[in-house]
Amino acid sequence: METEEKPWSVMGEEGGERRLKKRKRNEENDPEDQKQEQGNEEEEVVARDPLDVFGRDIMVMILSNLDARSVALSLLVSRAWHGVASSDRLWSSKCEELWHGKAHIPRASQARGLSKLAAYSISVMDGKRTRIMKDDLCDHVWEFHFNKAAPEYWRNLDPYWKGTGPLMRRYFHPDGSQTADPGDKVWGGHECCYSVVTSVVGEGKIRVHYVRINRWPRMFVSRNQDWSWEMSNCLYCYTSVPDADKKGGTGPLRSPCVNISPQTFGR
Template structure:
């Protein structure tokens, strides 16, 4: 018969009413040190690459992207991950792009939209630069500088102060459909002048303005985001200046015809 080992001969110890075989684990020795936790490392993805946002921290992450600072770069960065998109969406990077775009414009409707995010306001700024239709609010808010074209003929050019180096005449469109001039206007007669929008054959309104029976005025944009109306004989240009009252859109409290 085989000889029983010491472990097999050890008495059974009852723990919680359950019999346990073998001796209990020895207590840790006083001189033993607990294992030190590993130093914190930024989380890595499945490929082992460390996310720059986690490695750099949010502030340094913003600093790096701010030097790349264009809309295309930010839009590409937003597609990297949800974390990147959330970090970029807070506006710290989009706001400087908006401010730079507005500084170069004479009219920026998106600047008057604090209800939108900075990213949305930047997108609206770019979209507005492509807008070709003038609204009635814009037409009736701006002061319009009037002059004749050379095609109008010598008679009218002789009456127009702009052709002798003097300031352009001012004209004002009103919401009731009337068009008026400044009191000192030498060309303005006693006749009633009315305006209206002309629709295109596709029903688009805001591309043409009709004044009395004269040829329709075509609406166009200037490189700085301003507005212009013109036909074969005359030009109306919105009196908009960089940094003026309308450079930040049609703001509440800005009275009409103040420029």
């Protein structure tokens, strides 16, 4: 006598019965209840903190592949995330990336005991600084050349225009004096002094800022993308010589107010 094979015979009779009963219950349940149950399951999955799942070391590895602004955003997630995202291990490499190819490294970012996150933030803000200080003038060596508007006699003595050798160099000193290399034909051994003039209006906004050599026309100051300085007027131009390898950095020691936020690191 032939018997009809039950659909759960492959899995076993008891297992098949349980499966059919579960399917029947699901069919009888209200669709809204099913959606709510699925939503609760999704919430349980989403609620798991990646830091708890992967651990501190792996999260540092993950964050190290993000750009600085994204890492800065992760500082705001929680106290635990802040502890991971602010680690020196993570920001040391970010600082090296930031400083690569820069003409000058801010002295304020090299202070002993400073966290790498703070060093990065200070470096970014200092790189945007356009107000030159006496420390900047004295710390750097400056290349000097005449502009096209200068008298032809001066330009004929200038290697920049003649292409006869390296550019002339100038040196600023803390006592307010300026000197040149021995044998500089343009310099001529005359006495020279400089002054930095800054006029500030309400809320610290700079109205005018310039550097003047003796009584020559004022030189207006600008900053290049590699953080080098440039000072120029209608007659001549000064450009700071890169010295990123200078131990302890350059520029003023007093750091600007460090407000570590995603806006600090740009868009």
